[in-house]
Amino acid sequence: MKIPFNRPFLTGKETRYIEEAVASGKISGDGMFTQKCHQFFEEKFNFGKALLTTSCTDALEMAALLINVQPGDEIIMPSYTFVSTANAFVLRGAKIIFADSSAENPNIDAHKIEALITPKTKAIVPVHYAGVACNMEEILDLSKHFKLFVIEDAAQAIDSYFNGKPLGGLGDLGAFSFHETKNVIAGEGGLLAINNPKFMQRSEIIREKGTNRSAFFRGEVDKYGWVDIGSSFLPSEVIAAFLFAQLENLEKIQKKRRQIWDRYQEGLQHLADKGIVRLPFIPDYASNNAHMFYLVFEKMEQRTKVINALKAKGILAVFHYLSLHKSKYFGSQYNGEELKWSDHYTECLLRLPMFYDLTTDEVDLIIDTINQTIDAKVLV
Ligand SMILES: *Cc1c(COP(=O)(O)O)cnc(C)c1O
DSSP: OOBOSOOOOOOSSHHHHHHHHHHTTOOSSSSHHHHHHHHHHHHHSOOSEEEEESOHHHHHHHHHHHTTOOTTOEEEEESSSOHHHHHHHHTTTOEEEEEOBOSSSSSBOGGGTGGGOOTTEEEEOOBOGGGOOOOHHHHHHHHHHHTOEEEEEOTTOTTOEETTEETTSSSSEEEEEOOTTSSSOOSSOEEEEEOSGGGHHHHHHHHBTTBOHHHHHTTSSSSOOBOSOOOBOOOOHHHHHHHHHHHHTHHHHHHHHHHHHHHHHHHHHHHHHTTSOBOOOOOTTBOOOOOOOEEEOSSHHHHHHHHHHHHHTTBOOBOOOOOGGGSTTTGGGOOOOOOHHHHHHHHHEEEOOOOTTOOHHHHHHHHHHHHHHHHTTTTO
């Protein structure tokens, strides 16, 4: 492919910091670079506590352990999301209750949540799709009223905000990803933001194989041992070193992505004005961290034609998220209620290439190819 969908990138000191980590004599977890990353998130986004994990999937699994999900507990989340959002809770025996996306964007439709709450409901898991905030005011109101936990899947939402408040910092817990397709990358990597003080101590233990090793290293206990259930959720210093170099350049990364995003919007807005496609919708309460630029067509065949036209020019645009309620794994358990918007995004949403090193010329070629395809009236 001439223009891939994604390409990993360096911002400056990544390899130098990895060498420094090795030279320090410690590349297992929770060394100097991990501490620097934790501090960065706690200071910049005011998270109660930040813990690096090896993926967002792991951070979500930690969240499921922390809220003590028991078999039969119900967890409400959108169907239009990545499998990990659901799997983390399914692993603990939870029953997943899928809610539809909203008409205006793929985020969970907050108005549809209340009807799904039962005495067994334990948590709501909003996913900030494309880094655009869900309606957190409504979700937090519901959680207070019905005494539910809120776990934000903020995998795509670094440096994005709801009414000025950092995403991942609003719920009891928030999970981030540094997978190579996200804004800030470490190959694989993640972070759990712990905002509810009740989870702070136990989160360290669960992340360290169920031991109180973190407290031991701080000198708070004189030996460490097995005190709870847990697993190994912490990344090595090699990953933390790479990540910290990226975090130091967060502003530069976000600015660059914003420029790409704005250029896409300028070049494609006329299609939305004519009602041919929809562009990302960002509510007044939400910021745009330029994680993703997508188009929503009216029909699947239109999307297929545009994908093929782009492919013919060597450009890879992709779609994603088969509604989880219709997946091979979950399908037979689903109660059959239609989730219209979730299915619509499954069939009609297309993501355009979006990565730090994408050049202006490349963006223009993508825009021109889409415009030419649509001018050729292939969509009718
Ligand atoms: C990327 C992503 C994940 C998984 O992140 P990993 O770090 O790859 O485990 C989970 N949820 C959403 C919404 C994502 O976009």
